[in-house]
Amino acid sequence: xxxxxxxxxxxxxxxxxxxxxxxxxxxxxxxxxxxxxxxxxxxxxxxxxxxxxxxxxxxxxxxxxxxxxxxxxxxxxxxxxxxxxxxxxxxxxxxxxxxxxxxxxxxxxxxxxxxxxxxxxxxxxxxxxxxxxxxxxxxxxxxxxxxxxxxxxxxxxxxxxxxxxxxxxxxxxxxxxxxxxxxxxxxxxxxxxxxxxxxxxxxxxxxxxxxxxxxxxxxxxxxxxxxxxxxxxxxxxxxxx
Amino acid sequence: xxxxxxxxxxxxxxxxxxxxxxxxxxxxxxxxxxxxxxxxxxxxxxxxxxxxxxxxxxxxxxxxxxxxxxxxxxxxxxxxxxxxxxxxxxxxxxxxxxxxxxxxxxxxxxxxxxxxxxxxxxxxxxxxxxxxxxxxxxxxxxxxxxxxxxxxxxxxxxxxxxxxxxxxxxxxxxxxxxxxxxxxxxxxxxxxxxxxxxxxxxxxxxxxxxxxxxxxxxxxxxxxxxxxxxxxxxxxxxxxxxxxxxxxxxxxxxxxxxxxxxxxxxxxxx
Numbered sequence: 154x155x156x157x158x159x160x161x162x163x164x165x166x167x168x169x170x171x172x173x174x175x176x177x178x179x180x181x182x183x184x185x186x187x188x189x190x191x192x193x194x195x196x197x198x199x200x201x202x203x204x205x206x207x208x209x210x211x212x213x214x215x216x217x218x219x220x221x222x223x224x225x226x227x228x229x230x231x232x233x234x235x236x237x238x239x240x241x242x243x244x245x246x247x248x249x250x251x252x253x254x255x256x257x258x259x260x261x262x263x264x265x266x267x268x269x270x271x272x273x274x275x276x277x278x279x280x281x282x283x284x285x286x287x288x289x290x291x292x293x294x295x296x297x298x299x300x301x302x303x304x305x306x307x308x309x310x311x312x313x314x315x316x317x318x319x320x321x322x323x324x325x326x327x328x329x330x331x332x333x334x335x336x337x338x339x340x341x342x343x344x345x346x347x348x349x350x351x352x353x354x355x356x357x358x359x360x361x362x363x364x365x366x367x368x369x370x371x372x373x374x375x376x377x378x379x380x381x382x383x384x385x386x387x388x389x390x391x392x393x394x
Numbered sequence: 395x396x397x398x399x400x401x402x403x404x405x406x407x408x409x410x411x412x413x414x415x416x417x418x419x420x421x422x423x424x425x426x427x428x429x430x431x432x433x434x435x436x437x438x439x440x441x442x443x444x445x446x447x448x449x450x451x452x453x454x455x456x457x458x459x460x461x462x463x464x465x466x467x468x469x470x471x472x473x474x475x476x477x478x479x480x481x482x483x484x485x486x487x488x489x490x491x492x493x494x495x496x497x498x499x500x501x502x503x504x505x506x507x508x509x510x511x512x513x514x515x516x517x518x519x520x521x522x523x524x525x526x527x528x529x530x531x532x533x534x535x536x537x538x539x540x541x542x543x544x545x546x547x548x549x550x551x552x553x554x555x556x557x558x559x560x561x562x563x564x565x566x567x568x569x570x571x572x573x574x575x576x577x578x579x580x581x582x583x584x585x586x587x588x589x590x591x592x593x594x595x596x597x598x599x600x601x602x603x604x605x606x607x608x609x610x611x612x613x614x615x616x617x618x619x620x621x622x623x624x625x626x627x628x629x630x631x632x633x634x635x636x637x638x639x640x641x642x643x644x645x646x647x648x649x650x651x652x653x654x655x656x657x658x659x660x661x662x663x664x
Contacts (some may be wrong), residue, residue: 371602
């Protein structure tokens with residue numbers, strides 16, 4: 154029974170994956186007289202994405218219920234984080250009610266929940282948006298502290314990183330251009346803005362392309378492992394050999 | 395048959411089939427006992443030590459499987475890393491927290507961890523709420539996880555999968571509590587941020603190979619060998635293509651021009 158439990162998901166995975174891969178290379182049939190396989194591939198291409206969306210809706214329920222259960226348990230256990238959990242639960246349920254009942258907005262099933270004047274829009278504009286902006290603004294300080302650690306010239310690699318970062322930084326600001334404006338026209342390629350462009354266009358592009366080729370092959374290898382059953386369904390836990 | 399094939403896709407189908415065939419043959423050969431030597435990934439070598447230190451200090455391990463759903467290959471690759479990691483943490487008797495921002499990822503991660511603790515004989519230690527759904531909202535997720543990290547003070551933070559702007563927010567959160575940070579992503583835009591803020595980083599394709607490398611079984615290692623052979627072929631094609639294009643431009647001779655056109659036809663997408 155447990156063998157069957159593992160095999161059925163694997164068979165579904167293999168069949169669906171092969172259908173979707175094949176559908177990417179086959180012309181869409183124009184009439185109902187098209188061969189069955191061609192119609193099947195077109196159906197797979199169109200419908201499987203919709204099925205995933207339907208599955209994702211149920212997953213929302215799973216996530217919401219998990220969130221409620223986790224935070225209720227924390228409040229019940231009177232742990233040190235219980236007040237955070239209380240705030241989370243009240244916010245979650247409050248926004249759920251506001252959104253579902255469409256408070257303040259155009260009434261009825263067809264009413265736009267995000268219309269101006271609706272409570273959901275007010276929550277978004279007055280609470281969520283400022284919170285996002287606050288958190289996002291931390292990035293400026295985090296980038297500075299991470300750069301400070303990364304750009305210390307401890308080795309050849311970090312020295313190269315430091316040098317290229319400096320050139321790019323100087324090449325992107327007006328002050329940097331003034332620094333090397335004295336270099337004669339014949340040696341203009343040594344000006345900081347030209348060096349900066351060269352780093353972006355040549356070594357950076359070469360590195361990015363090498364990375365993309367490797368990633369594409371990595372994705373294909375992982376997909377082949379999954380389709381062939383070597384890389385089991387993450388839930389199966391067995392080894393793939 | 396020709397009327398079935400979508401225009402401009404024959405070359406992609408051909409190259410894709412060849413790549414799959416090479417990887418498939420490598421897997422079969424490895425399963426039959428062919429020796430496969432795979433280079434060690436320094437970030438994965440550091441994982442054992444970091445898990446042991448973290449557990450010895452009584453600090454938990456945190457794992458974040460990116461910010462995308464289970465239909466993203468980077469998330470699948472991250473979950474492939476979670477399985478051996480969970481086994482290591484369970485064997486060491488540690489606590490593994492996996493905050494997630496997608497319900498389906500939570501469901502899969504919970505099952506993986508539960509099974510790993512069970513297989514390691516530490517089912518008594520495992521608690522389902524160690525794998526929790528936080529929020530689909532990226533910044534809401536980061537706020538919660540950074541808060542948890544600040545309070546729980548993990549000894550090891552593993553960030554694997556696709557990240558957007560939250561990569562640096564998460565990595566700096568871990569850095570501030572002195573956690574060892576091991577990351578891996580195939581998101582080229584976020585790689586510099588992770589390299590700057592983490593102790594060890596799996597770059598691009600290494601993320602997809604990490605699970606196979608940690609599991610270490612013949613079939614998975616065989617697929618890595620196949621992948622490397624394809625990479626070698628890609629590099630050879632790049633060098634040959636560059637030579638042909640250069641010769642065609644410099645000499646203007648008809649054979650080189652035809653060869654360049656043939657190269658472009660084979661590798662042109664769409």
